[in-house]
Amino acid sequence: ALYGRVERPECIACGLCQMLAPALFDYDQAGIAYYKPDRNTGTEPLNDQATIDFRLAYQRCPTHAIKRSDQPFNARPFSET
Template identity: 40%
Template sequence: MRISIDRDGCIGSGQCTLTAPALFAQDDVGIVYVLPEGSDGTDDPSVREAELACPVQAITVAED
């Protein structure tokens, strides 16, 4: 899976970091980024849950 973040669309709700804390973190202003463990793709099912939990659909998960 490849994880993409629309950092311009992110509102910093933190739902992704609550759902998949091993894959996502927030910077100093609350905008999400993918942690190195998830940047090269992952098969962790929580990434799909985080994608669905995002209230503004700023996370996109695509199959490689």
């Protein structure tokens, strides 16, 4: 299985990932991206269709802030506050 998340300190709020994969990425109030399906914890495996969109965003993120792994990341959940 494939897991994804955004390493938020590396995101420069360029906006590309949300354009390429709107189901997978969203922004906080500052424009910093997070991975939407599991609130950036990287615990929910991508299905086949989502994997195609994810790979595009992963490849094009200018700072390589989008991370992928075949193991769950189990990161702390993103919250707006």
